[in-house]
Amino acid sequence: MTRKVQARRLATRDRLLAAGREIILSSGLSGLRTEDVVQRAGTAKGTFFAHFVDRDHFLAALLAETLGAELAGLTAPQDREGVMRSLDRIYRLFAADVETVALLARFSGPAGAGMGLDRLICLVVERLAEGVARMQTRGEVGSSRAPEVLAEALMAQVFHAAASAQCGLHGDAGAVRARADQLLVDMSEALLWPDG
Amino acid sequence: MTRKVQARRLATRDRLLAAGREIILSSGLSGLRTEDVVQRAGTAKGTFFAHFVDRDHFLAALLAETLGAELAGLTAPQDREGVMRSLDRIYRLFAADVETVALLARFSGPAGAGMGLDRLICLVVERLAEGVARMQTRGEVGSSRAPEVLAEALMAQVFHAAASAQCGLHGDAGAVRARADQLLVDMSEALLWPDG
DNA sequence: TGCAGAAAATGACCATAGTCAATAAATTTG
DNA sequence: CAAATTTATTGACTATGGTCATTTTCTGCA
Numbered sequence: 001m002t003r004k005v006q007a008r009r010l011a012t013r014d015r016l017l018a019a020g021r022e023i024i025l026s027s028g029l030s031g032l033r034t035e036d037v038v039q040r041a042g043t044a045k046g047t048f049f050a051h052f053v054d055r056d057h058f059l060a061a062l063l064a065e066t067l068g069a070e071l072a073g074l075t076a077p078q079d080r081e082g083v084m085r086s087l088d089r090i091y092r093l094f095a096a097d098v099e100t101v102a103l104l105a106r107f108s109g110p111a112g113a114g115m116g117l118d119r120l121i122c123l124v125v126e127r128l129a130e131g132v133a134r135m136q137t138r139g140e141v142g143s144s145r146a147p148e149v150l151a152e153a154l155m156a157q158v159f160h161a162a163a164s165a166q167c168g169l170h171g172d173a174g175a176v177r178a179r180a181d182q183l184l185v186d187m188s189e190a191l192l193w194p195d196g
Numbered sequence: 197m198t199r200k201v202q203a204r205r206l207a208t209r210d211r212l213l214a215a216g217r218e219i220i221l222s223s224g225l226s227g228l229r230t231e232d233v234v235q236r237a238g239t240a241k242g243t244f245f246a247h248f249v250d251r252d253h254f255l256a257a258l259l260a261e262t263l264g265a266e267l268a269g270l271t272a273p274q275d276r277e278g279v280m281r282s283l284d285r286i287y288r289l290f291a292a293d294v295e296t297v298a299l300l301a302r303f304s305g306p307a308g309a310g311m312g313l314d315r316l317i318c319l320v321v322e323r324l325a326e327g328v329a330r331m332q333t334r335g336e337v338g339s340s341r342a343p344e345v346l347a348e349a350l351m352a353q354v355f356h357a358a359a360s361a362q363c364g365l366h367g368d369a370g371a372v373r374a375r376a377d378q379l380l381v382d383m384s385e386a387l388l389w390p391d392g
Numbered sequence: 393t394g395c396a397g398a399a400a401a402t403g404a405c406c407a408t409a410g411t412c413a414a415t416a417a418a419t420t421t422g
Numbered sequence: 423c424a425a426a427t428t429t430a431t432t433g434a435c436t437a438t439g440g441t442c443a444t445t446t447t448c449t450g451c452a
Contacts, residue, residue, distance in 0.1 A: 002398090003397095003398060003399070003448095003449070003450085004399095004449095005399085006399065006400070006447090006448065006449085008399090008400070008401090008447080008448080009399075009400065009401095012400080012401080033437090033438065033439090034438075034439065034440085035437090035438070035439090043401075043402085044401060044402040044403055045402085045403070045404095045439090045440080045441095046401070046402055046403065046440090046441080046442080047400080047401050047402070048440095049439090049440060049441075050400070050401070050402095054439075054440075055438095055439065055440090098302075101301060101302075102298065102301060102302065105297060105298060105301040105359050106294075106298065106359075106363070107363065108359070108363070118363070142390045142391060144390060144391050144392045145382070145385075145386040145390065146382075149379075149382045149383060149386055150386055152356075152379065152383065153353060153382075153383040153386055153387065155356070156352045156353050156355070156356030156357075156383060157349060157352050159352070159355070159356055159359075160348075160351070160352030160355055160356070161352075163301050163302075163304070163355075167302070167303065167304070167314070183345075183348065186341070186342075186345045186349075187345060187348065187349040187352060189341075190341040190345055190346055190349055190387065191349065191386065191387055194338045194340065194341065194387075194390045195338060195340050196340045198428090199418095199419070199420085199427095199428060199429070200419095201429085202417090202418065202419090202429065202430070204417080204418080204429090204430070204431090205429080205430065205431095208430080208431085229407090229408065229409090230408075230409065230410085231407090231408070231409090239431075239432085240431060240432040240433055241409090241410085241411095241432085241433070241434095242410090242411080242412080242431065242432055242433065243430080243431055243432070244410095245409085245410060245411075246430070246431070246432095250409075250410075251408095251409065251410090
C-alpha cells in the first residue's frame with residue numbers, strides 16, 4: 001500500500017535546498033559540491049540522492065527558484081522595445097554562468113524533467129507569445145505565423161546567444177560577450193521584423 | 197626555448213583518438229570511459245590528459261571528425277526545399293545523442309575551444325549563409341537582414357530543436373521527437389519566409 | 393499498546409574524471 | 423659523445439558524483 005509523504009521528508013528536502021542556496025550564494029552553481037550540501041544540511045549523502053536524481057536535478061531545482069523569482073514580474077511585452085528588453089533580461093540571467101547554460105540545454109525542453117525549470121521556460125514562452133499575439137493584432141508583427149512558434153523561436157535565439165556568450169572562456173571574454181549581445185538583437189529582430 | 201612537437205606525441209594522440217573512435221562505435225559517446233580509451237591505446241591515464249584538457253574536449257574532437265565527415269558534402273542550399281533539407285540533415289546529426297547536444301552547447305559558439313567542433317559549425321553557418329545570400333538576390337528571401345545573421349539564427353533553431361528532441365527521455369519519446377521535428381520546420385520557415 | 397510494514401535516512405562503498413611529482417625519452421649544446 | 427635541457431609519459435593518488443544493503447523512524451491497524 002502506498003502511504004502519504006511524511007512531513008519529515010519535506011523538511012529534509014527544504015534543508016537540502018536551503019543549504020544549496022547558501023552555497024551557491026558564495027560559490028556559484030559550479031562550486032556546489034554535494035558533500036558540502038549534505039554537511040550543511042546535516043544529512044547523509046544517500047539522503048541527497050533519495051531526494052534528487054542527480055546533482056544537475058538539484059541545481060535545476062535551485063535555478064528554477066532563482067529564475068522564477070527574477071522572472072516573476074515578467075509581463076507580456078507591449079512593443080518592439082518591450083520585446084527586446086524582455087529578451088535581454090532573460091538572456092542576461094541565462095548567460096550568467098556556464099552551468100546555467102548547460103542546465104538549460106539539458107532541462108528546458110518540452111516534457112523536461114518536470115522539476116520546475118521546464119515549466120518556468122514554458123511560462124516565459126507563453127508571456128512572450130502573448131505579447132507577440134497582441135502585436136500581431138496591431139499589425140506590428142507579421143501574422144502568418146503562430147505567436148507560439150515565434151515566441152519559441154525567440155527563446156531559441158536567447159539560448160543560443162547565452163551559449164555563445166559562455167563559449168569564449170578564453171580569449172577576449174568581453175569581445176565574445178559583446179558579440180553575443182549583438183547577435184541576440186540581430187537574430188530576434190530578423191525573426192519579428194524581417195523588413196527592418 | 198620552445199622546441200617542436202615530437203612525432204611520438206602525434207602518434208600517441210592518434211592512438212588515443214583511434215581508440216576513442218572504436219569505443220564510440222560500440223558504446224556511443226556516453227559510454228566512453230577514459231580508462232577504456234587509455235587501455236585500448238596502450239598509454240597511461242595521465243597521457244590522456246596531457247593531450248586533451250578533459251573528457252569533453254576529447255569527445256568534441258571525435259564528434260568534429262564524425263560530423264565533419266557527414267557534413268563534408270554539404271553545399272549551399274539553392275531553394276526553399278534545399279534549406280529545409282540541409283537543416284533537417286544537420287538537426288538529425290545533432291539530435292542523435294544527449295551528449296552530442298551537451299557538447300554542442302559547450303563548444304559550438306564563436307571563439308569556441310578551438311578543437312575543431314567550433315570551426316565545423318562556423319563552416320556550416322557559412323554554407324547556409326551562402327545559400328541565403330543567393331536566395332536574397334533572387335528575391336526569395338527578404339534582403340533587409342544580413343545573410344550571416346539569418347544563417348546563425350537558423351543554426352540556433354537547429355540547436356534548440358535538437359535539445360528539445362533530447363529532453364524527453366521519459367514519457368513518449370516518439371511524440372517529443374515529432375514535436376521537435378515540426379518545431380524546427382515552423383521556426384525556420386518563420387525566420388526565412390515570415391509571410392508564408 | 394504493540395506489532396507489521398512502509399517510508400526515510402544512513403554511511404560505507406564504488407566508479408570514474410582529473411592531478412602531479414617522478415621518470416623516461418628525445419634533442420640540443422659544448 | 424656526454425652533459426644539460428626540454429618534451430613526453432607514467433601511474434599512484436585525489437576529488438567527487440552516485441549506489442545500495444542496512445538501520446532507524448514513522449504510520450496504520452488489530
